[in-house]
Amino acid sequence: MKQTIFKFITSYSMRQQVTLLVLIIVSMPFLYAILEMPKEIINDAIGGRNFPVNFHGYDLNQIEFLLTLCFAFLGLVLINGAFKYVISVYKGLLGERMLRRLRYELGSQVMRFPLPHFRKMSQGEIITMITAEVEPLGGFIGDAVAVPALEGGRMLTILIFMFIQNPYLGMAAIALYPLQMYVIPKLQKRVNILGKKRVLAVRKLSEQLGETISGIKEVHANDTSEYERANLSRGLGDIYKIRYEIYRKKFVIKFLNNFLAQMTPFMFYSIGGYLVIENQLSFGALVAVLAAYKDLSDPWKDLLTYYQGMENAKIKYRQLVDQFRPRGMYKSSQQGVGTEVLPLMNKTLNASFLNLESDNGISVLEGATFQLNIGQKVCILSTDGIGGSELSQIASRLLSADSGRIKIGDENMAPLHEAITGRRFAYVGENASLFSGSVRDNLLYGLKHEPMIAPEYDCEGAEAQKLWNEEALASGNAVHDFASDWIDYQAAGVTGPKQLTTRLHETLAVVGLENSLYKLGLNQSIDPQENNDVTARILKARVHLHNALRKANMESLFEPFHHGHYNSNLSVAENLLFGTPLSDELGVAHLSTNAYVIETLNRVGLYEKFIDIGAQLADIMVDMFQDIPPEHEFFRRFSFIEPEELPHYVHCVRIIDADGISSLTEDDKSMLAKLPFSLVTARHRLGLIDEAIQQDILKARHIFAQNLPDHMKADVAFFDETSYNSLASIQDNLLFGKVIYGKPQAERKINDMVTEAVEAFDLKFDILEAGLEAQVGIGGSRLSGTQRQKIAIARALLKKSDLLVLDGATSIFSPSQEAEMMDNIFKDSGERGLLWVLNTASLAHKFDKAIVMQEGRVVEQGTCSDINKPGSIYQSLTATR
Amino acid sequence: MDFKDASKIIKSIPMLEGLSSANRKLLAFTSQLLTYEDGEVVFHIDEPATYVYIVVEGQVDQIVVNSNDEVHAGTVTKNKLFGEMAVIQNVPRLVTVRAKGPVNVLRIEGEMFLQMVTTSPKSALAVMQEMAQKITTLVDKHKDK
16 A cells, blocks of 8 residues: 555556646636636726727627627636536546545455454444545545646636736735735644544444444343443543534634635725725726635635645545554465465475464463374364464464464465465354355355356446446456356366256255255245246145145145135235235235225225224223233234224224214224234134125125236235245245144144155255245344354365364354264365364364364374373373263 | 133133133133144143143043153043143143043133233132142042052
């Protein structure tokens, strides 16, 4: 990164800055002309005497001359406006490009930070720096040359103009500038210092907020929300104090500035007036000078602001660059594409005299020395839990030792390109991270080193992509197309996508993810257009399932959807829609107020009946719930009425009791009509939806579907016996019905039947595929801890690395799961190497070699049988458990 | 069976007889009617106790499991409550209950049951009577031996 902001500007935007400068210089004569024009209009055209005048070969009378000059003035206004527009836009473009470049450089720099640095610098800090703090720098870079040139030029032009009109007036105009130039920066410096403080305070606040958010569980678990609030308040208080101080200082400057600026007109009126009265200056000239002076104050103000901004930008850039250049950074030559990667198999990893201290100065590794053959299965055991993890991280070059040497073959590991350490090695830690996206995206993450196959674009798309690339290049950004196929099939040991899918499923079995993915998959929805064959089989499986249920006499457990039958295990709303609502518009909460729904109900005379049923329901609910405290969970779990609505319903029930249902307002009626929609006859057993009403609802169902207005067609996906509902889950499409209420065993039995149908139509693979598309959430938060670890291990296995390092990666599993996983991984990794930081010493015998650590030293190493001697630490470790 | 029938059955249970009509309705409304086939287990011994049941149709066996031996500990018949002891004492299930022939039961939320019983003095008395009855039966059994 460049040392100072001016070096940054000159290195990356010299040509654009020069272009800008030329543009500005060209615009100056027009600026001068527009200043000159008013004088000519007033003196020659309005106050002139000798007409007709000769104007560029034409004889013009006074009016013609005046109009000509006026139009010339208008023309100049347009030209000046055009210049201003072009210059501003160009400036904006320049600033934005440089901002993009700066952000990219900073972001790219983060990728090279040594891992321990992230213990000193929080995520919140880094993010505010890259996003918020650099923003004003972009603006300044756009202005860097343009503002002094443009505003300086404008000022100079105006001043020249003034001096030509009258040197005394010119002198008067600039008389106070030296004072301003002396005083303002002095005051500004204090504001700048405060500004720096403000930046630090905001950074601290974002760091602290970030920490509170990531530790939110602890806040709840320890009832420390007030403590955290006080902390927040303290941070905000600091910022407030600084900001208020800045405002006070700023307004002092503003006041001084304004006062000094107003002193000048005072001189114009007095000196200029005197000169006009004494006939030493034309009236027109004074007006023009006054007009010019009004124009002069703007550039002058801009120049002062520019100066202030420049000071700020210089400091800010320095601060940023210092923050983004920590010691021990990876070299830029260690990253990037295009490096040849040779296999490391059978080479020796040789570590000698590794020393490492923790941040607190506690020794973690002391002269640790070991070697292993890449291809061996090696475990690291530790008597005290110290050093094993660090050793494995040093071996995978995620951490570097304070001293000592680690070599692979004859090569030092420290300067190796990440293409080698990141592809030939794989590492899984205790708390592996996932990235938001699908399970599949996460599994394949380890294969995405460089774009392999460019995406195919049509003519238009290719053109857009070309422009996109040119722009990226202009800002020094990466031009790799993110939409490319980044997957390195060869590295995964396959030839293409098809084989990769097979390999993916194989890996799922290795890490034991199949069951949970199957469950995830059942709850996914798939697009029939893309998976025509799958959805066709699901529909067949549905028929198969329904037949099987009938054959097994299990119809009493399950009620299939049928367009001609009322389904007593669905709510009234679901029975009416006979589909899945896709927008809130047709959600239960809004159904009763939807005009089309009301119209449909009215056509079969149901709306009035719904009000009636609603009244009965309200009566029952009010009776049952009026003595239950509103915050009681029974309300949430059982009531049709929200606690806050209860008084309204009490009121309705009283009116009905006293004067009958007809005396209710429309509003009350609508409230009542809302209630029956949530009724599920089989569940609520209130006997309110009798056979006749059910028939009416069926009629309404058909009318609703037939006359559905076009604008509502996207609001509902109807159930259809013969087609696949793309918005419902695979499971719902398979079942196409409801498990009956009140049969405790039904769910399990039906699930068994579903599994049977899935197998009969070979759907397991497709459901797993759908499961692979399930979103993992931010940081994998939608999955359980074990699922995340399994995905991370699978991700590492897919790389087929020469050395797989598992640093406590399986410690979240139960001992039996861990042992099973170990066998599977041994099998899957074949001849490839394994370095396993083992917490369960009893499993050590499965490895070719063990490295035993104590107090940060390697105390024993060798084949397990060699070091399994009486009195050895290895033996005591493995025997006692 | 609809909600009104459930309410009637609840009224016939001594422990719930004294409830106000609103509470009885609430209990009936929130209860679930479940069907079990012959031999299906309603709950297992040592499970946490979250529900109270009333037999609506048919009967269920109460079974104590003693080192793989099943000991029959009683039969619950129509319109009788079961599972309430563990809920009242807040202990795991004391017996396994299994359907004897097809059975319909009304399942009531344990927490709601407790709340209803504790707010009605008459019910509290009924609980005591029930307990006393059970102790008497046990003592009698002991005498026989």
